[in-house]
Amino acid sequence: MKPKVFLTREIPPAVLAFLREHTDLTLNPADRVLSRAEIIAGLQGRDALLCNITDAISAELIAAVPSLRVIANFGVGFNNIDVAAATARKIPVTNTPGVLTEATADIAFALLLATARRLGEGERLVRSQQWTGWNPMQMLGTDVTGATLGLIGFGRIGQAMAKRARGFDLNVIYWNRTRLSTAEEAAFGVTFRPFDEVVATANFLSLHVAYNPETHHLIGENQFATMLPSAILINTARGPIVDEKALVEALRTQQIAGAGLDVFEKEPALEPALYTLNQVVVIPHLGSATIGTRTKMGMLAAQNLLAACSGQRPPHCVNPQIYL
């Protein structure tokens, strides 16, 4: 018997083909975010939910689907799911770590370069047909080579950023809940510093922590007050790690110089000033958006889901305590 799966959004064709072969698949026919009621209706009598970060999988939703045996998230972050509620029902929740590390670090580094060298502004000028020609003082940006990159969070994606930083001769300092061994730090060419010191001394501050109650507004008014006036903030992790209102204030008052943002507090809405502030580069949550990466994410989500449905512990289970 193939497991009955409900998939909330269309994902790459190779994954859909795999799921159609190995599962009894129902796919949301409208390519839009479904309401809670629609997800509950779609899931009735189904074994597995394959969902995205835009689907809020609440305790109420979980309670409304007695047949549910696994929640497989298409993504590494899983703050959209009430994991405690799933755990209480012994439902495994899975994610897709590893396969999106390089793509996400690429986007973070692209935002760093784009913000430092004012690519968004430059592109807007050229496209508006207002460019009047080369000017020795036009759009002078910030040097990247030799600057200090501060990494908040040094897991897979933070480490991939450090690798990229080497090629640009950046001095990399990091803060992480657990410090790496001296040998690991030497291998990455990074130096551990306390959180406040990383925030206060980085020319580029890039966020790579998971979002949870402890990291909510980790970067807010107090942190902006200590940052360098020339500093640029990069966020490819989760929007609410940054207090977006405080960020706007810090940019307006030139407490910091710029921000490169892939994620926002209330996606798809932005704090209104972010639409107009020139020193900000904003992109629509593209961290893992390559066809290769999204295909790997989908295949991993499918493997997680199939394992759980056959009674095995999935390769990437975020609540493994249910198997103890």
Ligand code: 8YV
């Ligand atoms: C995905 C992400 O696009 O994996 C994550 O945590 O934020 C992105 O890479 C998203 O999860 C899609 O559901």
